[in-house]
Amino acid sequence: ETGVTQSPTHLIKTRGQQVTLRCSSQSGHNTVSWYQQALGQGPQFIFQYYREEENGRGNFPPRFSGLQFPNYSSELNVNALELDDSALYLCASSSGDRHSGNTIYFGEGSWLTVV
């Protein structure tokens, strides 16, 4: 149990639709990162939020966007869904915007299937 909770756990969407995934970070953590893990691949960094501002982004198009709220929970939004967006989306929480030896905790993920 990492204290990072994600919802929903599974969902199916149609190509072209929009989806919102949610994450509650571990208590006391002010940094949230999102990763996409396609089947058979390692997780790929999407972006990170620190104190409600985007603080780093991976190689993902602008239709991937996010929010972090004052309680440090976060949302990942994906617009104009494509078949290749089908993946496990992982949320990770930590404290501080730079790694200082603190562990990064992952949630169990949201499985998105785009049909």
Place this chain on the structure above:
Amino acid sequence: AQSVTQLDSQVPVFEEAPVELRCNYSSSVSVYLFWYVQYPNQGLQLLLKYLSGSTLVKGINGFEAEFNKSQTSFHLRKPSVHISDTAEYFCALTGGGNKLTFGTGTQLKVEL
């Protein structure tokens, strides 16, 4: 640019045998290194991490890893595996931020 290479996509091993999962990395800056385990239909769990100091790092569930700067490697080892160790193992690094760069994973399959 940073990258992580896990040389073996699958490693079959018999129960109670030793195992080594290989990880090599590339980075122009000093890095922190990690091993994560992912059980089926679950998220990632940290096994161990190297930040600095002793190059031999001990983690949970009897796993250990050795950081070798000259060979840019961080191989994971366990002297005696159990059926419950069957899972996907990911090597990852960061250059200091919280962004982790992962390898493609190694599926460890422990057989009776």
